[in-house]
Amino acid sequence: MRIHDTLTRKTVELVPREPGRITMYVCGVTPYASAHVGHARTAVVYDLLKRYLRHAGYVVTHVSNYTDIDDKIIRRAQEQGIAPLDLSARYIGEYLEDMAALNVLPPDITPRVSESIQDIIDLIGRIVANGYAYVSSDGVYFSVRKFSCYGRLSGRSVDEMRSGARVEVNEAKEDPLDFALWKLAKPGEISWDSPWGKGRPGWHIECSAMSLRHLGAGFDIHGGGEDLIFPHHENEIAQSEAALGGQQFVRYWMHSGMVNMGGEKMSKSLGNVMTVRELLEQYPGQVVRLYLLQTSYEKPLKFNISGFGQAFTTYERMAEFEAFLQELGQVSHEGLEPEFESTCSSFLGEFDASLADNLNTSRALASVYEFMTRVRRTASERLLGGSEASRALEVFRSALWVLGLDQTNDYMGHKSSLLAGKQHALMAVAAEVGVAADDHNSTSDLLDTIVMKRRVAREAGQYDVADQIRERLRGVGIALEDGVDGVRYRIHG
RNA sequence: GGCGGCAUAGCCAAGUGGUAAGGCAAGGGUCUGCAAAACCCUCAUACCCCGGUUCGAAUCCGGGUGCUGCCUCCA
Secondary structure, eight states: OEEEETTTTEEEEOOOSBTTEEEEEEOOOOOSSOOBHHHHHHHHHHHHHHHHHHHTTOEEEEEEOBOOOSHHHHHHHHHHTSOHHHHHHHHHHHHHHHHHHTTOOOOSBOOBGGGOHHHHHHHHHHHHHTTSEEEETTEEEEOGGGOTTTTTTTTOOHHHHHHOTTSOOOTTOSSTTOEEEEEEOOTTSOOBOOTTOSEEEOTTHHHHHHHHHHHOTTEEEEEEEGGGIIIIIHHHHHHHHHHHTTOOSEEEEEEEOOEEETTEEOOTTTTOOOBHHHHHHHSOHHHHHHHHHTSOTTSOEEOOTHHHHHHHHHHHHHHHHHHHHHHHHHSOOOOOOHHHHHHHHHHHHHHHHHHHBTOOHHHHHHHHHHHHHHHHHHHHHSOOOHHHHHHHHHHHHHHHHHHTOOOHHHHHHHHHHHHHTTHHHHHHHHHHHTOOOTTOSSHHHHHHHHHHHHHHHHHTTOHHHHHHHHHHHHHTTEEEEEETTEEEEEEOO
């Protein structure tokens, strides 16, 4: 497959360090608040990458960290009067729930900074020994000017930055560009022992330590949001290669685009945030995921809540299509028409090729939609055989799995919970159309009885009664569809 | 101030030299008791503006305009 590499600024063929095997490290979250849509996007993008690579036959090792100790966590924990690691543990728990709802597969390894201190100390030791760092009054700092390639990833030069007005001023540094590898603890702060005194890791060192620890020098893909390019990833390269003594740190760098809200980047510090949890109250996780996959992963995504309504309609179409094939597939039948088989296999070919092209999800989704239309068209022209339906279902599901949109039961579950929420409204409808509402123990029983009453009326030719019932139900968000094999319903909030 | 990115129909969005994918919405039709769903048809002489290169440009180059990212914590 081809991917866009941030370092070379080119879209290149992905050639792994070891044939058939991909090692990837994705910068995870600093868990001091609920995850927002931007975090969700990044997680979904790299989850898609992993799924696609596995689908393409690679053995993938995916590492993603939690930066569970940092200044913001410490401050937030102090405000709440709890231990920093308790605070981060709580938000890690939330994050896991949110990601599960989005059908993000758990990474293979999820190291935490607080559990990687020894690796971090060892790495700093190597950097110091190689002469790229120095000990100062409040910690250990990396000497940026000693690393000649500094600025290559983010495309800036040390001298340009020096003239910039916004570099941090700190008298403990030899140069304003230097950054902390180890911060000595102030009284009362959480700390770990180190050769340089009690303290905690600086912001960037943990990712170098954890990625090298679990994947080794020269691993394949390092990813994250594009806001991490500078300084985080720039610093990671500098310190890692300083420690590795000239060996390459990472083969390919990938960065996912930001989510914008109100014309600005969504971020916790700006406060223009929609959390994943808030969104999941309104839409099934699969709909949220589909929304996120509609835009190419590198482009900024303009968050717009009305887009979720569109995504909902589209996901509904997918879920109904799957149900349609599943029903047809029950009937056993003779073989496939060659033409039908070629529809299925060329769909998969087009789908794979789209994702192999730097994860072109828009095109991959277009091929899914076209496939649905083709199969439906065939079904409307002649009866689709059971084996054909099964084959179509097989390829359709494999595509949905790669996209992580295979949890159609999520949509169905959403449907039934919506229905349960309509208890009250349905009782009113029952009363209006003359159905006794008392002796039904569930909302769906009640709906069934109403639908039955309508069916009787229809069969008796009393269309005015039947239509009235249908209109009443539509009024409460339940749309009935009369098919040849019975009544189906769609339900909306 | 420095270094980037983006601008395609009402909305979302692909396409990066060969004559505008796909989805939503909208309009018409088939089917249906009527609907819905499904299917069929229609829906950008045109890709922010002005120049240039080319047989040919949404795609390349130059200049504008607008929006935006990073340079500070950030996914």
